[in-house]
Amino acid sequence: MAIIDLRSDTVTKPTDEMRRAMAYAEVGDDVFGEDPSINELQERAAAMLGHEAGLLTTSGTMSNLLATLTYCNHGDEIVMGDQAHMFWNEGGGQAALAGVQTRLIPQNASGGINAEDVARNIRPAGNPHVAATKIVCLENTQNRCSGMVMTTAETKAVCDVAHEAGVAVHLDGARIFNAAVALEVPVMELTRDVDDASFCLSKSLSCPVGSVLVGSKDFISEARRWRKMVGGGMRQAGILAAAGLVALDTMVDRLAEDHQNARRLAAGLANIDGLSVDADSIQTNIVIFDVDEKVAKVPDFMKALVDAEVLVSYPGEHSVRMVTHRHISGDDVEEALSRTSKVVRELQG
Ligand SMILES: *Cc1c(COP(=O)(O)O)cnc(C)c1O
Numbered sequence: 001m002a003i004i005d006l007r008s009d010t011v012t013k014p015t016d017e018m019r020r021a022m023a024y025a026e027v028g029d030d031v032f033g034e035d036p037s038i039n040e041l042q043e044r045a046a047a048m049l050g051h052e053a054g055l056l057t058t059s060g061t062m063s064n065l066l067a068t069l070t071y072c073n074h075g076d077e078i079v080m081g082d083q084a085h086m087f088w089n090e091g092g093g094q095a096a097l098a099g100v101q102t103r104l105i106p107q108n109a110s111g112g113i114n115a116e117d118v119a120r121n122i123r124p125a126g127n128p129h130v131a132a133t134k135i136v137c138l139e140n141t142q143n144r145c146s147g148m149v150m151t152t153a154e155t156k157a158v159c160d161v162a163h164e165a166g167v168a169v170h171l172d173g174a175r176i177f178n179a180a181v182a183l184e185v186p187v188m189e190l191t192r193d194v195d196d197a198s199f200c201l202s203k204s205l206s207c208p209v210g211s212v213l214v215g216s217k218d219f220i221s222e223a224r225r226w227r228k229m230v231g232g233g234m235r236q237a238g239i240l241a242a243a244g245l246v247a248l249d250t251m252v253d254r255l256a257e258d259h260q261n262a263r264r265l266a267a268g269l270a271n272i273d274g275l276s277v278d279a280d281s282i283q284t285n286i287v288i289f290d291v292d293e294k295v296a297k298v299p300d301f302m303k304a305l306v307d308a309e310v311l312v313s314y315p316g317e318h319s320v321r322m323v324t325h326r327h328i329s330g331d332d333v334e335e336a337l338s339r340t341s342k343v344v345r346e347l348q349g
Contacts, residue, residue: 037238111148147286
């Protein structure tokens with residue numbers, strides 16, 4: 001019996017092609033702007049997403065922080081959906097390090113945020129009583145909303161109201177390529193209306209480390225200054241960028257396979273008495289399902305799954321998350337379902 005690891009797509013290992021590219025990568029000192037592999041990755045990523053310039057960062061968390069630091073002063077406000085990763089899972093860095101406060105707006109049933117809610121929650125600069133809104137943050141795909149996608153039209157609607165109010169839009173696109181593949185559109189359609197966007201190389205794209213932030217030349221040059229300040233100037237990180245270039249060539253189209261496996265997984269989970277998930281709502285590679293109290297409390301359910309060698313993660317009180325990725329085959333999905341079903345039966349037994 002082998003462990004089936006469905007905790008996250010961050011567990012994916014680099015491919016042989018990536019390892020070869022890393023071994024022979026041309027490198028230079030990137031703090032001087034002289035790493036050819038990093039420069040190529042930044043240019044490629046910016047072009048793909050429809051922006052002028054790019055910046056390699058250590059992580060999605062760092063990209064999101066750099067965007068906030070670049071747009072905001074202490075005491076400003078940033079607006080985002082109430083399920084945003086930036087709010088839930090980044091250690092409070094926006095408040096602690098950028099000195100901003102976060103205003104949450106409700107996410108709608110399809111996982112997005114409504115342009116009307118955004119418009120209502122933007123607060124203008126110049127009033128000493130209020131924290132001025134500097135950015136609206138979008139997320140695509142939406143991690144805590146079971147990997148739902150925001151469409152081009154939904155993205156544009158939010159950008160229009162934000163821009164009308166003079167507010168920038170930052171896209172946390174950790175899994176933006178999953179969104180593009182699910183919608184069958186070029187990724188640029190989902191990224192060109194926002195002021196800047198970030199995506200992770202280290203998740204479904206199988207690279208060991210890294211994220212790329214893209215935006216205008218001015219934005220990226222200011223973000224680069226902040227990156228140095230927070231200790232993210234990684235000298236010869238072309239070793240990492242080389243894997244990123246391979247990922248952009250070879251890892252995007254295959255995401256459709258992960259999405260198909262996630263739908264199959266969700267359909268199987270929906271058939272297990274005591275678990276609930278709307279299998280038709282699964283659009284990408286994240287499946288979040290509820291565990292009925294009559295089966296077990298979630299921590300006990302997860303312990304039993306670990307004993308059955310199925311690893312999952314735990315986003316909320318009654319819910320469990322399974323993520324499909326490059327190392328999960330159709331057979332693994334069937335095996336994970338059969339182990340999960342057995343665990344549920346035994347817990348009720
Ligand atoms: C994973 C993730 C991040 C953060 O990425 P790290 O590289 O783990 O710091 C940001 N946003 C979303 C939506 C994510 O899923």
